[in-house]
Amino acid sequence: xxxxLVEDDLDLGNGVRIALAxxxxxxxxxxxxxxxxxxxxxxxxxMVLLDLGLPxxxxxxxxxxxxxxxxxxxxxxxxxxxxLNDRLRSLDDGADDYLVxxxxxxxxxxxxxxxxxxxxxxxxxxxxxxxxxxxxxxxxVIVDGEPVELSxxxxxxxxxxxxxxxxxxxxxxxxxxxxxxxxxxxSNSLEVHISNLRRKIGQGYIRTVRGIGYVIDxxxxxxxxxx
Amino acid sequence: MLQGLAQRWxxxxxxxLMRRLLMAQMAVVALLWTMVxxxxxxxxxxxxxxxxxxxxxxxxxxxxxxxxxQPAAQQQTLAAFDAALLETVGDGDAASDSAPVMQxxxxxxxxxxxxxxxxxxxxxxxxxIETVRAGDREWRARTLASTTSDTRVMLAEPSVxxxxxxxxxxxxxxxxxxxxxxxxxxxxxxxxxxxxxxxxQVSKETSERGPAxxxxxSYSPPHKELQPLVQSINSLLQRVRDSTSRERSLIAxxxxxxxxxxxxxxxxxxxxxxxxxxxxxxxxxxNLLRSNDRAARLVGQLLQLMRSDAVSGHGxxxxxxxxxxxxxxxxxxxxxxxxxSIELELVCDDHVPVLGERESLMxxxxxxxNNAIKYSPEGATVVVRVSREGAQAVLxxxxxxxxxxxxxxxxxxxxxxxxxxxxxxxxGLGLAIVKSVVDRHGGEVALDEAPGGGLVATVRLPxxxxxxxxxxxxx
Numbered sequence: 001x002x003x004x005l006v007e008d009d010l011d012l013g014n015g016v017r018i019a020l021a022x023x024x025x026x027x028x029x030x031x032x033x034x035x036x037x038x039x040x041x042x043x044x045x046x047m048v049l050l051d052l053g054l055p056x057x058x059x060x061x062x063x064x065x066x067x068x069x070x071x072x073x074x075x076x077x078x079x080x081x082x083x084l085n086d087r088l089r090s091l092d093d094g095a096d097d098y099l100v101x102x103x104x105x106x107x108x109x110x111x112x113x114x115x116x117x118x119x120x121x122x123x124x125x126x127x128x129x130x131x132x133x134x135x136x137x138x139x140x141v142i143v144d145g146e147p148v149e150l151s152x153x154x155x156x157x158x159x160x161x162x163x164x165x166x167x168x169x170x171x172x173x174x175x176x177x178x179x180x181x182x183x184x185x186x187s188n189s190l191e192v193h194i195s196n197l198r199r200k201i202g203q204g205y206i207r208t209v210r211g212i213g214y215v216i217d218x219x220x221x222x223x224x225x226x227x
Numbered sequence: 228m229l230q231g232l233a234q235r236w237x238x239x240x241x242x243x244l245m246r247r248l249l250m251a252q253m254a255v256v257a258l259l260w261t262m263v264x265x266x267x268x269x270x271x272x273x274x275x276x277x278x279x280x281x282x283x284x285x286x287x288x289x290x291x292x293x294x295x296x297q298p299a300a301q302q303q304t305l306a307a308f309d310a311a312l313l314e315t316v317g318d319g320d321a322a323s324d325s326a327p328v329m330q331x332x333x334x335x336x337x338x339x340x341x342x343x344x345x346x347x348x349x350x351x352x353x354x355x356i357e358t359v360r361a362g363d364r365e366w367r368a369r370t371l372a373s374t375t376s377d378t379r380v381m382l383a384e385p386s387v388x389x390x391x392x393x394x395x396x397x398x399x400x401x402x403x404x405x406x407x408x409x410x411x412x413x414x415x416x417x418x419x420x421x422x423x424x425x426x427x428q429v430s431k432e433t434s435e436r437g438p439a440x441x442x443x444x445s446y447s448p449p450h451k452e453l454q455p456l457v458q459s460i461n462s463l464l465q466r467v468r469d470s471t472s473r474e475r476s477l478i479a480x481x482x483x484x485x486x487x488x489x490x491x492x493x494x495x496x497x498x499x500x501x502x503x504x505x506x507x508x509x510x511x512x513x514n515l516l517r518s519n520d521r522a523a524r525l526v527g528q529l530l531q532l533m534r535s536d537a538v539s540g541h542g543x544x545x546x547x548x549x550x551x552x553x554x555x556x557x558x559x560x561x562x563x564x565x566x567x568s569i570e571l572e573l574v575c576d577d578h579v580p581v582l583g584e585r586e587s588l589m590x591x592x593x594x595x596x597n598n599a600i601k602y603s604p605e606g607a608t609v610v611v612r613v614s615r616e617g618a619q620a621v622l623x624x625x626x627x628x629x630x631x632x633x634x635x636x637x638x639x640x641x642x643x644x645x646x647x648x649x650x651x652x653x654x655g656l657g658l659a660i661v662k663s664v665v666d667r668h669g670g671e672v673a674l675d676e677a678p679g680g681g682l683v684a685t686v687r688l689p690x691x692x693x694x695x696x697x698x699x700x701x702x
Contacts, residue, residue: 012491019498080486082530084586102490102523105497168558172551211573211611212557217565 001116002044005029006036006059007051007078012101016049019105020112033057037065045073047115052079052090060093067094074115078103110166127162129216132205134162143201153178154197161206161216170213245419252415256408275367275384277312277327278356284371287380291331291338292373298338305331305339312382313341328366330381348383358386425453433460441468475533482529489526493519521654528656531590532642535663546691547588549579549620550613556592557611564600570608571596579613579620582691583668591664594657595624595684601651602628602682619670619687627681636674661686 003020007013008031017029028043030036033054040048048066052059063075074096079086082100090098096118097111126135131144139155141148150158156178161169175190194214198206207215277283290308294301309329330348331339337347348361350370359368361383368383425448432444443461448454493516500512557571564571581588599609607627614621631639631646638644640662643655661684665672670688677683 009487009491012487012494015491015494015498019494019501022498022501078490080483080490082527083534084589101486102493102519105494105501108494166562168561170551170554170558172554209557209561209571209573211575212554212561212571215561215565 001025001046003027003047003049003112004036004039004045005049006033006054006062007031007049008054009051016108020109023109025112031055033059033062036062040066040073046119047112048073048075049112050075050077050095052077052081052086060090063090063093063095072119074119076111076115078108127159129162129165129218130205132158132162132201134159141201148200150197150200151193153180153193154200157193157197158201161214165216166218168209168213168215171211172213174213245416245423248419249412249415252419253408253412256411274356275327277384278367278369278382281371283312284369284380284382287329287331287382288371288373288378291333291378291380292376295333295378302339305329309339309341326385328381328383330383332377332379332381334377345383348381350381353379359383425450429453429457429460436464441465441471475536479530479533482526482533485522485526489519489523493523525654525656528594528654528660531587531594532656532660532663535587535590535660535667544582544584547581547583547585549581549588549622549688550575550577552585552588553592553611553613553622556589557596560593560596560600563597564609567600567603568605569600569603570606571600572608572610574610574612576614579615580691581620581668581688583688587664587667591661591686592622594660595622595686598653598657599624599626599628599682599684601653602626604628615690616687618690620690622686622688623683625677625681625683627677627679630676630680630682631674633676639674640672 003025005013005016005020005027007016007029010031013029013031017027020027028039028045030039031054033056036048036050048062050059050062059077059079063077066073066075075094076097076099077090077095078099078101079090080101081087087098087100096115099108099111126133128134133142134140134155135142136159139150141150141155141158157174160174160178171190179189179193194206194208205216207217209215287305287308290304291301294304312329313326326341328341328345328348329339330337330341340347346362348359348366348368350357350359350368353370353372356367356369359366365386366383367386368381370379370381372379428446429444429448432446436442436444441464443464444457447457496512496515496519500509500516503509503512554573554575557573561571596609596611599611603609603626609627610623610625612621612623612625614623635646639646640658642659644659645653645655661672665686665688668688670686672684672686675683675685
């Protein structure tokens with residue numbers, strides 16, 4: 001994967017470059033907006049990691065130019081500005097994701113991978129998580145090698161949870177996005193769907209966060225189960 | 228009763244501009260009247276009433292001359308006239324000290340005297356009021372001679388400050404003063420009160436300003452006396468506003484600038500940590516990362532605090548569902564909780580609308596829940612409740628941590644205050660942010676001991692809706 005890193009801070013840029021290179025990614029690191037534009041013209045990249053406050057201009061200018069030229073190149077903004085307005089503005093201007101400094105390396109890596117997945121055409125991909133494999137176009141689900149039959153609602157719920165692996169999906173989001181009729185559907189039907197889903201794919205995957213929502217953890221529940 | 232009186236006395240004793248003005252007005256009136264009376268007194272001393280009128284002299288002269296052929300009738304008529312004079316000018320008693328004296332001569336013969344008690348009074352010149360010593364007293368005396376005969380008349384009044392006489396005669400000057408003084412006080416009080424109305428307006432507006440509201444006074448009086456006052460208040464407010472915002476942006480900028488080096492430090496240490504397998508080194512790097520976390524959290528909280536304190540709120544208050552907001556934030560933070568093996572639980576009423584700023588409310592919720600997670604022992608459950616109680620939206624966060632001693636429960640809201648027997652790392656800003664956000668939303672926050680141990684933090688915000696009153700302080 002070819003990444004363009006636009007970051008003016010020497011230590012941070014170098015650190016990110018080395019960390020990403022350790023993960024087997026090819027990183028071109030530039031420190032100025034001009035250089036970034038020239039480098040983009042000169043090569044092909046899979047993704048841009050973009051700092052906003054650059055010595056010769058605002059990173060948002062680059063974003064604006066990319067989107068004006070109808071380039072769908074994914075852009076992950078790395079910024080010290082954490083106000084909601086700044087984040088919204090970047091996302092509205094066409095950023096695909098926004099990470100506030102300082103960030104954990106693990107989070108940067110997982111967001112880079114998620115972005116890459118999406119840009120490669122997420123819909124064609126099979127999402128794999130531990131023993132689960134979910135293929136969205138065919139609505140097929142395989143658990144530990146065995147195909148499993150799911151209802152439409154159950155499949156949508158599982159897809160929603162798998163796409164946000166490691167993050168809690170709130171009940172409200174699930175009800176709004178998956179259940180027909182949204183929240184008006186009676187408070188109990190979500191639990192019914194989830195318990196059906198658990199029965200079909202096995203108990204170890206979906207964890208309940210009471211009152212808040214559900215999550216599929218990246219690591220197996222065995223860790224907390226052993227306690 | 229006694230206390231009420233004491234309070235009233237205290238109020239009354241307190242210096243008052245109104246009273247000063249009233250006193251000054253009264254003093255001026257009293258002074259003017261005193262001067263008038265003094266003038267009258269002086270006048271009546273310099274020119275005693277009796278001696279001023281030539282007609283009185285002429286009448287006496289006429290009586291003396293025309294009746295000189297009949298001495299008995301002359302005596303009688305003069306005595307009657309003298310009595311009439313005594314009645315008008317003196318107090319009617321010929322023996323009194325203040326009684327006037329009349330003496331009439333024809334040639335060198337004294338043909339009439341008011342009383343034998345008073346010796347003969349002789350003027351040195353005719354037709355002039357003089358002070359003459361006679362007996363053991365001083366007199367103001369005037370002698371007038373007839374133009375056709377050798378008859379002379381001398382009238383004299385004792386030379387004293389004849390206050391009583393003057394008061395008696397000039398009472399019509401004094402009486403209005405005595406009567407009008409009390410009546411003057413009310414119009415004076417009223418006029419001063421009306422005149423001071425712009426002043427009260429200014430003081431009312433000034434008192435409405437607080438640390439959160441440093442906008443200039445909206446009332447600009449046209450009055451010459453008040454304009455400088457209002458101008459200096461406004462410029463003071465302006466200076467305070469400038470310096471607060473300078474200070475705030477300095478802190479925000481500094482916090483901002485710290486983020487990039489913190490990120491650099493973190494990324495480099497993490498990359499390094501991945502390259503080494505030495506357990507000792509990994510542990511040291513873990514310590515570095517934790518310190519880095521703390522510094523990053525402090526920076527984030529400083530920014531949150533500066534934003535929630537900002538005088539002019541950038542975000543307008545919007546209608547928010549507190550239940551949904553809490554659910555979202557809990558979903559975001561759950562990763563942190565599960566990393567510490569802490570379970571989160573939300574118990575939630577449906578439809579809890581509040582009017583507020585999304586970002587500040589989010590940072591309030593985050594800080595409350597982060598605290599609860601931080602201080603809970605491993606494996607514990609943090610329970611979050613969102614409910615409606617009357618006209619209030621209530622958020623309760625209950626943890627199973629060590630709690631906070633009662634004496635410190637107010638102080639923990641102070642910035643950078645940390646409980647002394649506190650082993651957890653923290654900035655001491657979390658609850659300050661909560662407090663600041665809650666204050667801005669017209670709510671209240673309280674810490675109590677949870678039943679069964681631990682701490683319960685309760686935030687009450689005004690419920691939004693047509694029937695709920697709002698006390699928002701957004702600039």
